[in-house]
Amino acid sequence: LQLRLTEESSSFLSRGGLIMHMLLNRSITRAAFQSLGRRNIKGLSSTNKVSNGCLNPRFMSSLPYHLVVGMPALSPTMEVGTISSWKIREGESFAAGDSLAEIETDKATIDFEAQDEGVVAKILVEASSNEINVGVPILVTVEDFEDVAAFKDFIAEEKSDNDRSDNVEGGTTTPELESTAEKKEVPKEHKLMPSARHLSQSRNLDATVLRGTGKDGRVTKGDFLKALKDGVELPPIKPAVNSERIFIATAAASPNSATVSASITAAHQSEEAAIPSITTSGSYTDIANNNMRKVIARRLTESKSTVPHFYTTVEIELDNILALRKKLAGKDVKVSVNDLIIRGSALALRDVPEVNASFNKNGVKMNNSVDISVAVATPGGLITPIVPKTDTIGLIDISNKIKDLASRAREGKLSPDEYQGGTFCISNLGMFGITEFSAVINPPQGAILAVGGGVKNVVMNTPYVEGSEQQEKPGIKTVMTARLSADRRVVDEATVSLFLSTLKCYLNKPELLML
Numbered sequence: 001l002q003l004r005l006t007e008e009s010s011s012f013l014s015r016g017g018l019i020m021h022m023l024l025n026r027s028i029t030r031a032a033f034q035s036l037g038r039r040n041i042k043g044l045s046s047t048n049k050v051s052n053g054c055l056n057p058r059f060m061s062s063l064p065y066h067l068v069v070g071m072p073a074l075s076p077t078m079e080v081g082t083i084s085s086w087k088i089r090e091g092e093s094f095a096a097g098d099s100l101a102e103i104e105t106d107k108a109t110i111d112f113e114a115q116d117e118g119v120v121a122k123i124l125v126e127a128s129s130n131e132i133n134v135g136v137p138i139l140v141t142v143e144d145f146e147d148v149a150a151f152k153d154f155i156a157e158e159k160s161d162n163d164r165s166d167n168v169e170g171g172t173t174t175p176e177l178e179s180t181a182e183k184k185e186v187p188k189e190h191k192l193m194p195s196a197r198h199l200s201q202s203r204n205l206d207a208t209v210l211r212g213t214g215k216d217g218r219v220t221k222g223d224f225l226k227a228l229k230d231g232v233e234l235p236p237i238k239p240a241v242n243s244e245r246i247f248i249a250t251a252a253a254s255p256n257s258a259t260v261s262a263s264i265t266a267a268h269q270s271e272e273a274a275i276p277s278i279t280t281s282g283s284y285t286d287i288a289n290n291n292m293r294k295v296i297a298r299r300l301t302e303s304k305s306t307v308p309h310f311y312t313t314v315e316i317e318l319d320n321i322l323a324l325r326k327k328l329a330g331k332d333v334k335v336s337v338n339d340l341i342i343r344g345s346a347l348a349l350r351d352v353p354e355v356n357a358s359f360n361k362n363g364v365k366m367n368n369s370v371d372i373s374v375a376v377a378t379p380g381g382l383i384t385p386i387v388p389k390t391d392t393i394g395l396i397d398i399s400n401k402i403k404d405l406a407s408r409a410r411e412g413k414l415s416p417d418e419y420q421g422g423t424f425c426i427s428n429l430g431m432f433g434i435t436e437f438s439a440v441i442n443p444p445q446g447a448i449l450a451v452g453g454g455v456k457n458v459v460m461n462t463p464y465v466e467g468s469e470q471q472e473k474p475g476i477k478t479v480m481t482a483r484l485s486a487d488r489r490v491v492d493e494a495t496v497s498l499f500l501s502t503l504k505c506y507l508n509k510p511e512l513l514m515l
Contacts, residue, residue: 064147066121068156069139071132074103074110075416080131081105082291083138086123091148093119100139101127106295107383107419109412118143121151131291195221205234292381300440307359307441308488314500316507318454318478324510338374338428339399341451343513344506346370346390346398349424352499356423357490358444364490365444373422373442374402376409383409384442386422395513426451436481446490454478 071081084102088094099111100120122140125132132138137156142148191208192200196219200207210227212219227234289297321340328335349356349370358365370391373384385405387398408414424446427439430453439450459477482503486496506512 063150063154064142064144066147066151067118067141068137069100069141070135070137072103072112073134074112075105075107076420077295078105078134080133080291082131083125083127084109085127087111088120090120090123091145093117093145104291104412105416106291107416108414110416119145119148121148122154124154124156191218193218193220196224199224201237204237206237207234209234290380292383296381299442303441303443307443309441309485310488310493311438311483311485312493312496312500313436313481313483314504316480316482316504317459318480318507321507321510322454322478324513333396335395335399337430337454338426338451339395339402340510340513341428341507342372342374342387342390342398342402342426343395344503344510345424345426345449346372347506347513348499348502350391351502352495354491354495355447355486355499357446358423359446359487359490360444364446367423369423371421371423373419373425373445374405375425375427375439376406378410378412380412383414383419384422384425385409385414385419425449430454430480436483438483439485441485441487443487445487447484447486447496450483450485452481452483454480 074081082104084104086101087099088101094100094114095117096114098114100114101112102109103112118141120139121142123138124140125136125138140151140154142151191212193214196207199221207219207224207227210219210223210232211217212223214220214223318337321337325335325337325340349372353366356367356370358367369389371386371388372390373386375382375384385408387393387401387405390398393401405414405418409419422442422445425439425442425448427448428451429437430451432453434452435455436452437450439448441448455478456476457479458474459479460474461472465471482500484496484500
């Protein structure tokens, strides 16, 4: 017999009370109860808690009392994880708080800590780059060292036959070749859905032989792609020649029967002409994406396809910024241009709070705190650590905070609360020689600022005055291009223009950033 305790049941039922409750409700026979050893009775202690819904106490089976540990959800958005390395081996003991493994989530690598003491009996999933769904068993633990040997050949439970039959009825099985004796549900020419027909014709594969999961047995796009993925061999499309149409068209042009016969023969020959195959040469290497890059791809695709982006661009002179930075460096105060841009953006968001807003299902959310996310490139992908309350801290504090966050981000040591959230985002590619680019909004934020590098341009210091005899000569200025991508559901063009004008004012007068 096997019993699974939830966290709620283990919290309000005592050891003896649980046994009595089971006897009264006939959920366990008296013979089975009498056969329980002291170890199984000990297993009913309320101290065995469930962590993240992943630890399943097991009692009254042929195996000693044990816990099956599933892949934990280490962040609110985590759906799958990858075991980077195990910190403990089979047969070793651990205590509460010890790190069992390093697990790579969608944004960082986090230690999976034990919630109670025990002994590792079996590691079910070795460390690799494969993704594991949350809740899938990865580890078995026991209380005593002598119980480890019983789990040498332990295999985690799989889905029952009922679950498999449900999947088959739900249409999740691989499309199979349809039997020739099977009666077709719809005419062959109407069996393919439009998207499936397009894919079938583009690959010259006959998808009508598949058993479809669509309405009335029609073959869907998913059926066709599933068949290709599973290696189902599909026959080529046989060319269909409508001899009657060819005959009528040719007869109208030439009533000579010999000419008509020759035309039909030529048409058959042209349909049967072999299409030359195109081959390409060259070697390549497939590199599997890690969890972070997969999440980035999924979220940015969702953002670009569902968020109504619009873009506004402004050119800002950096000469005053560079002069201030040089002056501060002379006093052993080192700040970057990016630090000054972050400080200026924070003050502009404080002055134009409509841009510091987010979009949710209820409408626009006006954020009271200015929390700027700064894009940082790491070997595993792009991550956006947050500088909280950016408008309330000084330039030196911003610089130190950015250096600390960027350093720990590249090492994968950020905690979830340091990169999840934020009200506004800044992405700066100027240090890579990029002059301008457009960034994709990171929902639910309402805007993101894409900053390019400074370029020396010839600009007019003052507007040209028509009819004036003396015009101020043009000068060479270092000009930066800043492009704001904004969500049209959150802000409009006029509000964004006011924000960019405010940002330009702060950067043209950098002494305001020191206040």
